[in-house]
Amino acid sequence: MTRPERLVVVGGDAAGMSAAALARRRKPAEALEVLAFERGNYTSYAACGLPYYVSDDVDDIARLVARSPEEHRRRGVDVRIEHEVVGIDLDARTVTVVNRNEGAELVEHFDQLVVATGATPIRPDLPGVDARGVHGIQTIYDGVALREHVDAHRHASQRAVIVGGGYIGLEMAEALHRRGLPVTMIEAGPQPMATLDPDMGAIVAGAVRRLGIELRTDTPCEGFEVDANGHVRAVQTPAGSIPADLVVLGIGARPNSTLARDAGLAVGATGGITTDRRMATSAEGVWAAGDCVETFHLVSRRPVAIALGTHANKQGRVVAINATGGYETFRGVIGTAVTKVCEYEIGRTGLTEREATAAGFVFDAERIDSTTRASYFPGAHQITVKMLAERGTGRIIGAQVIGREGAAKRIDVLAAGVWNEMTVEEFWQLDLGYAPPFSPVWDPTLVAAWNLRG
Amino acid sequence: MTRPERLVVVGGDAAGMSAAALARRRKPAEALEVLAFERGNYTSYAACGLPYYVSDDVDDIARLVARSPEEHRRRGVDVRIEHEVVGIDLDARTVTVVNRNEGAELVEHFDQLVVATGATPIRPDLPGVDARGVHGIQTIYDGVALREHVDAHRHASQRAVIVGGGYIGLEMAEALHRRGLPVTMIEAGPQPMATLDPDMGAIVAGAVRRLGIELRTDTPCEGFEVDANGHVRAVQTPAGSIPADLVVLGIGARPNSTLARDAGLAVGATGGITTDRRMATSAEGVWAAGDCVETFHLVSRRPVAIALGTHANKQGRVVAINATGGYETFRGVIGTAVTKVCEYEIGRTGLTEREATAAGFVFDAERIDSTTRASYFPGAHQITVKMLAERGTGRIIGAQVIGREGAAKRIDVLAAGVWNEMTVEEFWQLDLGYAPPFSPVWDPTLVAAWNLRG
Secondary structure (H helix, E strand, C coil): CCCCCCEEEEEECHHHHHHHHHHHHCCCCEEEEEEECCCCCCCEEEHHHHHHHHCCCCCCCCHHHHCCCCHHHHHHCEEEEEEEEEEECCCCCCEEEECCCCCCCEEEEEEEEEEEECCECCCCCCCCCCCCCCEECCCCCHHEEEHHHHCCCCCCCCCCCEECHHHHHHHHHHHHHHHHCCEEECCCCCCCCCCCCCHHHHHHHHHHHHHCCEEEEECCCCEEEEEECCCCEEEEECCCCCCEEEEEEEECCCCCCCCCCCCHCCEEECCCEEECCCCCCCCCEEEEECCCEEECCCCCCCCCCCHHHHHHHHHHHHHHHCCCCCCCCCCCCCCCEEEECCCCEEEEEECCCCHHCCCCCCCCEEEEEECCCCCCCCCCCCEEEEEEECCCCEEEEEEEEEEECCCCHHHHHHHHHHHHCCHHHHHHCCCCCCCCCCCCCCHHHHHHHHHHHC | CCCCCEEECCCHHHHHHHHHHHHHCCCCCCCEEEEEECCCCCCCCCCCHHHHHHHCCCCCHHEEEEECCCCCCCCCCEEEEEEEEEEECCCEEEEEECCCCCEEEEEECCCCCEEEECEEEEECCCCCCEEEECCCCHHHHHHHHHHHHHHCCCCCCCCEEEECCCCCHHHHHHHHHHHHCCEECCCCCCCCCCCCCCCHHHHHHHHHEEECCECCCCCCCCEECCCCCCEEEEEEEEEEEEECCCCEEECCCCCCCCHHHHCCCCCCCCCCCCCCCCCCCCCCCCEEECCCHHHHECCCCCCEEECHHHHHEEEEEEHHHCCCCCCCCCCCCCCCEEEECCEEEEEEEEEHHHHHCCCCCEEEEEEEEEEEECCCCCCEEEEEEEEEEECCEEEEEEEEEEEEEHHHHHHHHHHHHHHHCCEHHCCCCCCCCCCCCCCCCCCHHHHHHHCCCC
C-alpha cells in the first residue's frame, strides 16, 4: 500500500481549518493525511466576535470557537496547536515548525500546502506604541487581554481612546462605551468609516457623537505617553494629548505574508499572497486562503486584500476542493461589509465614489432617506441609502446604507445587484418582499434605483 | 390653442394614483389633463396595513393614506371621490360615471384610459356568507368595520374565526389574537400558507399553534349559521360548527375585471386583464395596472394574478411613462411575498415545489436550519431556509424562509438570485454582509446554496 498524500495547513483559523475540514471529508484517511499547524491555542474562532466578548454580549470566550482542536481531531484532522511554521522549503517540500511549548524545531514533509497565516492589526511605528494598554484586536488573546483589563479596572475610572474610525474602531468604541468607559475616538481623516463616502461618513459621525462617544476627526495619532510602569497614559495628537488608560488600535490589518514571501511565493502590491482563481499560489501544489491573500475585486477589477471571515471560509473550501482533485474557483469579492454601533447599522458594497473614480468609472450617485418599515408601522426607523451607477449604462457599481434596526442586511440585495451587474433601470423593478412590518411599499433600495434612472 | 389631452384613471388606489401622479409630473397641465375617479372616499391607501389598524398597531386610519384626494388635487390631479365608473365605451372614448353621492350619471371623454379597478376578496357562495360579522379585508371600509366591531365588543367575549390560512388570514389572526380575542383558523388544505411547500407550511402551523391560535387544517368552510338579527353565529365545517361572533374571510382576492371585460378588453384565464409588457390592454390608448391585471411570472413564464401593492405601484409608474410618450416595460414578477405572525416571519420567492413541477421543472430541494445572527450573539434566532434549484443547471427557481426577527427580508437576496437566474454554484459565493449581529459567518442563504451544489 502506498503512503497517503499529505496536505499540510499553516494556520488554524477560518481559512485553514475550512480547507482542512472539507479536504478531510472529500478524501479518506488512507488516501489523504491532513496535518494543520496553529501557533496559538485556538482553532476556527470568530475574531469578528471579539468586540462582543469585550462588551460582555458574549460571556464566554469559548463561545467564539466554532470548532476546537479536539473536535477537529475527532473528525480526522491532525491539528497541532502551539506549533508555529517558521519556514517553507518549496524544493524539499517541507515546512519547519517550532513547538512553542517545548521550543523544539521539527521539519515536516508536505505533498500539498495551504498557507492560511491570516492578518495582523497594523501597529504604527510611533513612540510608545508597545506600551502596555495599547491593544490591537485580531487574535483571541487580544480580546481576552482587553476584556481582562476592563474587568480588572471596572471600579476605577478608565478612559479609552480608539485610534482609527473603521469597523474595528467603531465596534470597540461601542463595546467600551457600553461597558461604561468614557470613549474618545480619533480619526486621521475628515470622517470615520473611510470605507464609506464622506456624506455617509458624516451620518456615522453624527450617530457616534449622539451616543456620547467623543469623536475627533482630522486628528492623527502621533504617539503615546507612557508612565513609569510602562503603561500608556495618553495619546498624542497635533491638537494635544488625550489622557488614556486604554488604547485600541483600529487602523486596519496587514496580510501575514512574510512566511510566504520568504519561501519565494509571489506576493502582490497589496501585501497579500497572489493566487489564481483556484487559490493556487505561484508554486505548484501550494494554495493560499483567507486574510493573508489578495483577491480579485469584481467591480474595480483590481487586487484587494480584505480581512474578513466570510471570504476566508469560502476560500478555504475552494482550496479543499482543488487540493483534492476537484475544480472550484473563488469568484472574487465586491467589498461588502456591515457593522453596527449601538443601534446604528452600517453597510456598504461595491465601490465608493473615490474607489469608483480610481477605477476609471464615471458615475451618478443618489442618496435617499426612507424608512425600514412602512412609515405608519411601529418601529419604523429612518434609513439612508446611497447608490452609485455607471454613467450611460446605469450599472450599479456601489451602494451604502445607514439606519437603525433592519437597515444593515438590506446591503445584501444591493450586493446581489452589484454582483449581477444589474442596472438601475432593472433594479427598481426587483420583486422584493413587501409587507408593512418589513418595508415601505417602495423598498428604500428600489427608491434609490428609481431616482437614479435616466 | 389646442385642448389638452385627457388621461382618465379608473380607481384611486396604488396603481391608479401612481399612474396619475407620475403622468402629471411628466407633462404640464396645458398638454395633459389627468382625471381620476374613485368610488370610495379614500385615495392611495395601504390596504396591506389594515391588519395593523385592526390590531391597534396603527391607531389612526388616516395614517394608512399615503396621499389624500386633496393632496392629489393640490398636485394637479383632478380626483373625484365617490364617483364610480360603471361603463367604458371604447368606440366613443367615454366612460360612464355615477356620482354616488348624488346618484347622478355623467359621461366623460378620454383620450387615454387607465383601468386600475383593483381586486375584491373572494366571498364564497355559501349559505350565510352575507351575514353581518362576516368580513372581507380589502378596502379601508372593511378595516374600519372590523375594528369598530372589535372596539365595540371589547368587554364582551368575542370569538373570531378566520377562514383561510393565507397571508391575510394569518395577519388577521395575529391582529385579533393580540386584541385578546380567542381565534380559530380553519384551512381547507393540510397546512396554512399554501403558497409555501408543505414542509415549510408545517413550521408555520406549529408557530401559529404555539401562539395560542387554534388551527384546524383539512377543514373547509361549508357555510355560516346566522342568528335572528342577521348576525353570524357559527362557521359550519364537516367536523361540526365553530361558534363565531366575528369571521374574517382570508381566501384570496379576485381581479375586478368585469368593467374591462364588459367594455371588450381582453381578460386572461386568471381573471386578470391582459396587458402587454408596456401595460397596454388590447385596446389602443387603454392601459391597466395593479390588482386587476394579470402579469408575467418570470420563472414559470405563465400569467399570474397577484394582488400586491408593490406591483401595483410599479405598474402604475410604467403606465404613466408609456401614456406620456415614454417607453417603459414592466418586467414581471417572481412571486416574492413576506408576512409576519407575531414574532414569526415568513417569506417566499420564485416557485414552490408544486408550482415548479407544474411549470415543467425537475429540481432538487434543500432545507437548512441556521441562525439569524452569529449563534453566540444575543438575539440569534433559528431560521429555516428552503431552496429549489433546477436539476442539471443548478439555477435557483424558488426559496422560502421562516424564522424570527431578521428572517423575512432575507428573502430579498434570494429573490435577487431567482430574478437574475443565478445558479447555486455561484450563489454560495455571493459577497453578502457579514458581522456577528447580523449573520453567521455563513449566511443561511449561502448555506442552502452550498448544500444544493452538485
